Amino acid sequence: MNTKKKGFFYHLYKYRVFLLMLLPGVAYTLLFYYYPMTGIVLAFKKYTYAGGIWGSKWNGLTNFKFFFKSGQAWRVIRNTVLYNLLFICVGTVFQIAVAVFLTEIKSRTFRKVSQSFMFLPHFISWVIVGVMAFNIFSSDYGILNRLIEALGGNKIPFYTTPSAWPGILLFFNIWKGIGYGSVMYLAAIMGVDTEIYESAAIDGANVFQRIIHVTIPSIMPTVVILFLLSIGGIFRGNFDMFYNLVGSNGLLYGYTDVIDTLAFRALISSNDFGMSSAIGFMQSVMCFITVILANKLVSLYDRDYTLF
Amino acid sequence: MKTSLRKLIALVLSALMCLSLLSACTAPAGTADTEPAKESADAGEEGEKEAEAEPESELEPETVTMYLLGTKGDNFDEAYDKINEILKKKINTTVNVEWISWGEGNKYSLLFSGGEDFEMIFTASQWGNYETTVALGGFAELTEEMLQTYAPDVWEQWPADAWTQAKINGKIYMIPANYVEVNQDVVAIRGDLMKKYGYDDINSYDQLLEFYEDCMNDGVYGNSVGAGSIYWLMFEHLGMYAVGGTPCGGQMVLYNCKDPKDLSFTYVLDWEPFVEYCHKMKELADGGCWPNDVLNTTSERQDGLVSGRGATMVWNAGSCQMYANPTNAEHPDWEINLYNIMPECKYRATRYINGGVGFNAASKKLERALMVYNEFATNPEIQNLAQLGIEGVNWIDVGDGTYKSTGNDFGGGSYWGWRNMNIMLKTFYEDPTPVDEKVMALDKYFKENLYESHILDSFTFNPEAVATQVAAVDAVQSTYFDPLINGLVDDVDATIEEFKEALDYAGMQDILDELQRQIDEFAAANQ
Incomplete structure (x- = not known):
């Protein structure tokens, strides 16, 4: 009976050290994730400097109109989702492959060096990547076209050939994310009980069989959780990447325009805070719904794999 | 020993991380609030001391913050020290210049939405955010009465066209520079x-x-x-x-x-x-x-x-x-x-509103800022300091309303907001190339053939x-x-x-x- 009475304050006191350790994280989350969320109201307001976030007048759903009026809403939503699915699926496969290979490499030095090299692109900003891409694909000085010419072929005008871009964007996305993304899987593989490998070896499994029957199944929960987390951003185009690689080249938009680049073009000259918030809000809602649905689907398969 | 050292290092590092986290939480809000206030307080004290020595201006000491687009030139601080000396004497005011570099154009609207404490900012029709800022209510309306009272020389010298161009829905929100050129x-x-x-x-x-x-x-x-x-x-x-x-x-x-x-x-x-x-x-x-x-x-x-x-x-x-x-x-x-x-x-001349200064609607020192503009735009000494830098160091007066560079160009002194054709010095070509000659000829031709x-x-x-x-x-x-x-x-x-x-x-x-x-x-x- 007494234990029941030891309520909130008792536990607060009992776990004070842990709670204190938790405090910075909670403060950080509240301050930088929850407090800014109140700014959502801007999506429904006609923003003025004098009124600010709270004092500006409400204007209903007007801020959302421009996106659909542009006539390109369907195209950019489709592009955003397809690109993200492509990046997530292909990216995951490559990242797992890299993680598996790295763990199988026996030479410690070689493993460390190759991992560092794969990690490096993560630190290069998309602005630089954009410049690098131009120097690879441009028609006059591009390395690739120079090479094709030297080998006797005809130059490929990449910047006027939209269909080449899904491949180019995928390549740079994989290249930039592979080292960073594989770290999670590496950690997961390290967590696998080595006894399982030993017994598999005793049973006569070779390296490939060990990978397929031990490593991959063991890291599956991690894979699913990371997949679900990425699904949470499926309606957000990576603006840095698309804008820096494609720039304002209208010829390529059919294949490369995503929600974020469209919103940027539409609003950069008018500085309209309300309309920008409206787009951000819309993306958040769509992402939220997708994540809930995906999580539900996963739970039908195996409850242990879900996020919540 | 080794492990305890490691533990110590780990402890110190994690403490540092926590600290930096906390400071990251508080720093932006803190600096935004306190710094300008502190600066103006400092300047205010200085102002009071100097005001005692210089009884010429009966105004309260004040600091006016002005944002310019571009980057600071080499002798910028020296030149603005001299400008502030003049302003101090005449209107007991110090100008504090802040910059928005060409690469950070987005900062312009953030100054207004973030409630930054400033009085004046460079603006221009279209490329300098004039219309968009007015649409969001960022600039103070300038009535004729205010202009006549606080910027009387500007009001007197500026052509009527300049004010017509500056009007949006019949109201003036910027003082355009008195400068037109043929930018053909x-x-x-x-x-x-x-x-x-x-x-x-x-x-x-x-x-x-x-x-x-x-x-x-x-x-x-x-x-x-x-x-x-x-x-x-x-x-x-x-x-x-x-x-x-x-x-x-x-x-x-x-x-x-x-x-x-x-x-x-x-x-x-x-x-x-x-x-x-x-x-x-x-x-x-x-x-x-x-x-x-x-x-x-x-x-x-x-x-x-x-x-x-x-x-x-x-x-x-x-x-x-x-x-x-x-x-x-x-x-x-x-x-x-x-x-x-x-x-x-x-040929067409550029519009006056191709460069000018807008005044922050949230500022409480609008009158003083207008007085400062009046000085920048109509006082030849300040006009030259802001455009060309320090005489003898950056440029030499060669008479006839022209100047010659000393080779040590002032550079980067964004002065387009208050240019005044009536008092600006012109470039003197010492040894003109064929291109220079063509430019002078074209300039003359364009100006003779304005539509x-x-x-x-x-x-x-x-x-x-x-x-x-x-x-x-x-x-x-x-x-x-x-x-x-x-x-x-x-x-x-x-x-x-x-x-x-x-x-x-x-x-x-x-x-x-x-x-x-x-x-x-x-x-x-x-x-």
């Missing part, structure tokens, strides 16, 4: 190539296109950065000009500036010369008059000419001169000079009522417009048709209707 685009052309293809002179738009064809056939880029600037020459040589404030930088809606009575506007997609132009550009682009990746290039207008990849550059005379002179010095055989391809035309002003010169479209449509049109236009005017589309006619449909869907007609309404209203008010 000219073409800098390689003399050696002209000789090679048999040209003595290039003096018409059609001749320029012929020259481009010759370059193309010779395997030289006519203009290595594409046709964006040639498009402007096309409609300007036909006597048309962009209607200010309309989408796409005004490039899609033109008015006839040859005829002051003609208040109609032309939507380029329905305009035959536009279609012809797009076809011509496709011919040139297909032939290799510019690289097919121009839409992605980061090259600037001058890059092709300077590097030798292109035969021409198109820009105003001053900018062409700035690049032609050093390039000629490096490659004397190129013989670059400037050519006016529309000699039979009349009678058109009522729409001063008009700026206010997109507020059709904001949704403007955003939609902006989202659509870059998909088609730039590829079209650079001749990079497969089928010109089909693309124009598609473009039209996309714009109609986005609400272009609403924008044009609203434009007509505003023009009628503006004409009625200004006739």
